[in-house]
Amino acid sequence: MINVTIDNKQIQVPEGTTILKAARMAGIHIPTLCYFELAGMKFENKPGGCRVCVVEVTKDFNGRPRRNLAPACATDCVEGMEVLTHSARVINARRTVVELILSDHPTDCLTCAKSGNCELQSLAQYLGIRDIPFKGEQSHYRQDMSPSIVRDMDKCIMCRRCENMCNNVQTVGALSAINRGFSAVVAPAFEQDLVDSPCVMCGQCVQVCPVGALTEVDDTRNVMAAINNPKKTVIVNTAPATRVALGEEFGMPAGTIVTGQMAAALRRLGFDYVFDTDFTADLTIMEEGTELLGRIKKFMAGDKSVRLPILTSCCPGWVNFFEHNFPDMLDVPSTAKSPMQMFGAVAKNYWADKMGIKREDLVVVSIMPCLAKKYESKRKEFYKDGNPDIDYVLTTRELARLIKQFNLDLKDMPSEDYDDPLGESTGAAVIFGATGGVIEAATRTAYEVFTGKPLPKIDFTELRGMEGIRDAWVDFDGTPIHIGIAHGLSNARTLLQRVREGKEQFHAIEVMACPGGCVGGAGQPYHHGNSEIIKKRTEAIYREDLGKPIRKSHENPSIKKIYEEYFGEPCGHKSHELLHTHYFDKSEHVEISE
Amino acid sequence: MAVIKLSEAKVNFIKDVCKSYGNKPGEVINVLHKVQGEYGYLPAEVQELVAKELGIPVSRVYGIVSFYSFFTMTPKGEYPISVCLGTACYVRGAEKVLDELKRQLGINVGEVTRCVGACGLAPVIEVGDKVYGRMTPDRVKDVLAEYK
Numbered sequence: 209m210i211n212v213t214i215d216n217k218q219i220q221v222p223e224g225t226t227i228l229k230a231a232r233m234a235g236i237h238i239p240t241l242c243y244f245e246l247a248g249m250k251f252e253n254k255p256g257g258c259r260v261c262v263v264e265v266t267k268d269f270n271g272r273p274r275r276n277l278a279p280a281c282a283t284d285c286v287e288g289m290e291v292l293t294h295s296a297r298v299i300n301a302r303r304t305v306v307e308l309i310l311s312d313h314p315t316d317c318l319t320c321a322k323s324g325n326c327e328l329q330s331l332a333q334y335l336g337i338r339d340i341p342f343k344g345e346q347s348h349y350r351q352d353m354s355p356s357i358v359r360d361m362d363k364c365i366m367c368r369r370c371e372n373m374c375n376n377v378q379t380v381g382a383l384s385a386i387n388r389g390f391s392a393v394v395a396p397a398f399e400q401d402l403v404d405s406p407c408v409m410c411g412q413c414v415q416v417c418p419v420g421a422l423t424e425v426d427d428t429r430n431v432m433a434a435i436n437n438p439k440k441t442v443i444v445n446t447a448p449a450t451r452v453a454l455g456e457e458f459g460m461p462a463g464t465i466v467t468g469q470m471a472a473a474l475r476r477l478g479f480d481y482v483f484d485t486d487f488t489a490d491l492t493i494m495e496e497g498t499e500l501l502g503r504i505k506k507f508m509a510g511d512k513s514v515r516l517p518i519l520t521s522c523c524p525g526w527v528n529f530f531e532h533n534f535p536d537m538l539d540v541p542s543t544a545k546s547p548m549q550m551f552g553a554v555a556k557n558y559w560a561d562k563m564g565i566k567r568e569d570l571v572v573v574s575i576m577p578c579l580a581k582k583y584e585s586k587r588k589e590f591y592k593d594g595n596p597d598i599d600y601v602l603t604t605r606e607l608a609r610l611i612k613q614f615n616l617d618l619k620d621m622p623s624e625d626y627d628d629p630l631g632e633s634t635g636a637a638v639i640f641g642a643t644g645g646v647i648e649a650a651t652r653t654a655y656e657v658f659t660g661k662p663l664p665k666i667d668f669t670e671l672r673g674m675e676g677i678r679d680a681w682v683d684f685d686g687t688p689i690h691i692g693i694a695h696g697l698s699n700a701r702t703l704l705q706r707v708r709e710g711k712e713q714f715h716a717i718e719v720m721a722c723p724g725g726c727v728g729g730a731g732q733p734y735h736h737g738n739s740e741i742i743k744k745r746t747e748a749i750y751r752e753d754l755g756k757p758i759r760k761s762h763e764n765p766s767i768k769k770i771y772e773e774y775f776g777e778p779c780g781h782k783s784h785e786l787l788h789t790h791y792f793d794k795s796e797h798v799e800i801s802e
Numbered sequence: 803m804a805v806i807k808l809s810e811a812k813v814n815f816i817k818d819v820c821k822s823y824g825n826k827p828g829e830v831i832n833v834l835h836k837v838q839g840e841y842g843y844l845p846a847e848v849q850e851l852v853a854k855e856l857g858i859p860v861s862r863v864y865g866i867v868s869f870y871s872f873f874t875m876t877p878k879g880e881y882p883i884s885v886c887l888g889t890a891c892y893v894r895g896a897e898k899v900l901d902e903l904k905r906q907l908g909i910n911v912g913e914v915t916r917c918v919g920a921c922g923l924a925p926v927i928e929v930g931d932k933v934y935g936r937m938t939p940d941r942v943k944d945v946l947a948e949y950k
Contacts, residue, residue: 381859386868397864398846406859794804796850796860801807 210287213267215294221285226254227263228280231293238263238293239302239331241309242367243281244416247739248674249696249723253372253416256282258365259305260331264292277301303335311342313419314362321358322420325734328365329419349393354402355586356409356425356579361393363421370394370413370422377723378697380529382407406532406794410525410697410721411579411730416737424579424731427600428610434571434599435478441563442571443481444474445551445630448489449577449641449726450604452748456733456741457608458618463744465752468623473611474575475624484626485574486633488550489640489649491770492522493761495787496544497653498778500716504658504689515540517692517707517714520646522546524584525721527791529697534704535793543788547640548574548581549590551630552597553786558774559630567595574601577641577729580721589789603731632766635666635752635759642749643695643725644671644678647718651682651691653762659685666759672750674724674743677703679714692717695725806850815840816848820855827858830866834873843877881949884928888917895938896925902939903927906946 209220214231221230231238242258245251256279265274265283267290277298280291292298310332317323349361366385371394374383382405386395396405414422434442455464474482500518507514519541521527530541545553555572574581578601584590585598602610611618625631636652639645648671655663670680671691676699679692692707692714694700700719706712722728727745728735735741758764775782808816819836823829833852838844844867853860867873885891885900904910920926923935927945934945 375859375862381861384859384861384865386861386865388869388871395861397849397859397861405861796804796806796854798813798851798854799805799807800810800813 210285210289212285212288213290215292223284225285226281227278227283227285227289227291228261230285231263231280231291236293238280239334240281241306241327241331241365241418242369244367244369244418244737246416246723246737248743249377249739250676251373251377251723253367253369254281255368258309258367260302262298262301262305264295264298266290266292299335303337306331306335306337307340308342309365310337310340311344312346313365314346315340320363320420321423321426322417326420327418327736345390347390347393349395350399352401353425354407354409355583356411357402357407357414358423358425359395359402360421360423361395363419364393365419365421366392366394367418368394369416369418373412373416374407376698378408378410378412378721379701380406380408380410380532380697383413408525408528408532408697408721409580409583410529412722413730414579415728415730415732415734424603424606425582426606427582427602428606431573431600431602431610434573440569440571441480441565442478442573443483443555444479444573444575445483445485445488445548445555446470446474446575447485447548447577447581447641447726448638448645448749449729449732449745450575450607451638452641452727452745452752453577453604453732454608455618457605457612460619461744462741463748465748466618466621467752468625469618469621470575470607471626472621472624473614473616473618474607476616476621477610477614479573481627481630482624483551483555483630484633484637485547485551485576486637486640487630487764487766488554489522489547489637490634490761490764490767491550491554491787492544492547492640492646493636493649493653494767494771494778495550495783496520496542497650497657497761499542499544500650501654501658502779504715508687517690517717518542520650520716520718521789522640522646523720523726524578524580526697526700526719528580528583528794529700529721530704531791531794533701533795534708535795537704537708538791538793541791543790545590545787545789546581546584547637548576548601549584549597549789550787552585552590554630554770556592556595556597557786558770567592571599572597574598575604575607576601577604577726577732578722579603579730581731604729605731605733608733629766629769632764633756634761634764635754635756636761637764638752638756639749641726642672642746643720644673644693644718645725645749646720647671647691647693647716649761650716651689652760655682655684656760656762658687661685663760674746679712689715691715694718695720696723697721806847806854808847808851812841812848813851816851817855820852825856827856830856830858830863831870834863834867838873842880843874845875845877881930882928884918886918886920886924886926886928888921888924890921891917891925894924898939899925899927899937899942902942903946906942 219234241260244253261280262277263280268274269286352359371383451467455466521541582601590597636649648668682689694703724742728742849863853863
């Protein structure tokens with residue numbers, strides 16, 4: 209431990225602690241901009257580039273004051289150091305730094321998608337900036353709009369959080385700093401569009417962008433237009449993770465469960481039917497679980513052609529990732545569609561037929577914690593005669609904006625139920641929202657189907673947690689089943705490489721692209737680096753599961769009914785037609801020309 | 803599936819260069835240096851292949867290529883020609899020499915260069931490393947003939 213004095217406050221910190229962290233320990237706020245930490249998720253961005261966190265070192269290791277101001281995020285404390293975080297000199301420098309950043313930043317805050325959530329805006333406010341004294345050239349770049357993400361690099365401040373996230377946490381490698389000096393910017397190779405790059409649309413770059421340079425595609429207007437159209441029946445389905453995060457946008461503490469209030473608000477927005485993606489999450493378990501057991505039984509019977517482990521396929525960011533990076537393993541993931549795409553297929557076929565609604569008159573909207581879901585809904589294989597199974601995807605954030613526009617406050621909403629039959633779900637479905645949840649839900653069903661016995665305990669706590677890569681052996685009444693779990697795509701890559709090289713064998717692996725799973729999704733309310741928020745949402749997911757009367761997918765009465773009425777059996781002919789999909793090789797191949 | 807199209811000779815050369823550096827990501831600048839030395843420039847396909855061979859994202863390779871002014875993505879001629887347009891050369895008819903070069907080669911000026919510092923020989927042009935003084939439009943043909 210070493211002794212340091214920050215703003216006349218004496219504290220002891222472990223060696224290697226930065227001034228910024230020491231100040232935070234002492235409860236002293238030092239403003240930052242490029243710095244970003246997601247504690248417990250192995251993500252720290254400290255390029256020391258923006259200089260907003262500069263402090264005055266009045267006594268350095270040599271007993272003398274340091275000549276230059278020091279960036280607090282990138283300067284380690286030394287024994288006896290004395291630091292001022294808000295001296296006149298510091299405040300002056302900090303203001304100049306922000307004025308310089310603003311001199312090359314558009315001032316269209318009124319219409320910026322990030323307004324109210326922008327860290328640069330807050331900083332300008334905090335420093336009381338009323339004028340930008342440095343007039344001059346501004347950098348301009350071509351706007352790039354993918355189905356999920358909008359890039360407006362005129363607003364980029366080169367904090368490089370997105371680049372760090374994309375390359376180190378996700379190992380996607382779509383973004384890099386390019387060019388130099390004034391034209392330096394973060395972009396895909398050759399400044400190509402994101403859709404042409406290896407981008408998997410996970411959107412974690414959007415979740416960490418401090419300004420409006422990276423934002424989600426806004427679909428709220430399209431949804432309102434559909435609701436306003438009397439010819440259309442507009443139905444909605446809500447993903448598991450949205451119900452434990454939406455409340456944050458209305459000032460509720462992280463981890464508040466707002467399932468019933470969300471359903472009530474959606475009804476007041478004018479949706480004709482309010483359904484739940486949890487229903488099709490249960491359906492996913494029936495299909496994926498059956499597929500898993502089928503493969504295990506074949507394998508045990510000595511069939512060496514069986515591809516194990518089975519990989520989950522609910523996460524569209526993960527699907528894009530293996531299409532780009534593991535083209536040799538395209539037959540390994542489950543062919544089951546994601547719960548959202550299953551919902552679209554069920555709604556536009558089974559339900560539309562049942563209700564006598566024509567496909568083109570039915571608009572299906574999804575509320576998702578995710579940006580990749582916007583892309584997924586636009587995949588060609590999920591269209592029929594030019595009409596998509598899912599028409600629009602709104603993020604949790606977009607839904608919050610709509611609710612506020614309707615002068616509604618979630619806090620005042622009564623708790624209402626979802627509509628039947630696509631609204632009934634179990635505890636197994638809700639845990640799809642957290643890392644380990646999909647495989648736990650599958651295990652609950654697969655165990656009972658495989659052994660023919662009721663589960664001795666429903667909670668598989670060994671599958672839960674925040675470790676990036678986890679594994680557990682589950683005893684299927686004498687048959688040990690090896691399960692792997694990864695969240696964050698760098699972890700998925702590591703785990704898959706181990707499998708590819710034959711270093712480890714699993715029966716099943718669950719992957720979620722975002723840190724923490726869907727609770728930490730890119731469409732969720734901005735967490736601004738507070739990983740406690742993600743943990744609170746996760747706890748809420750398991751609380752919601754615990755409170756459900758039915759906690760196993762195969763016991764969902766509406767699921768039983770849909771198989772009796774329509775699908776026959778899991779992985780049957782009709783299921784294959786509507787509930788399963790296939791994957792494409794999106795990797796780079798070298799071809800000899802001339 | 804995205805396809806990188808390159809001739810077999812190029813593919814083999816690039817793979818050999820990468821291999822000679824142990825396919826190490828840290829050697830990317832050396833690899834690019836060698837490859838550009840051979841082909842004069844680094845088109846997108848070449849960068850894609852280098853990235854693939856070294857196991858790094860192509861965005862990173864492009865980040866490096868676009869950062870260092872030494873690397874270029876536009877093909878350069880075998881013999882760079884500089885026409886001095888400094889004051890001395892200009893008043894002694896450098897522009898007419900330049901017009902004649904453009905006419906005979908059918909190309910335009912890529913970059914404007916500084917004074918080459920040989921005003922006594924004005925007007926001056928450089929082809930590759932060689933300097934030609936007291937140029938006239940009539941002599942352009944003879945100079946170019948040396949490089950055909």
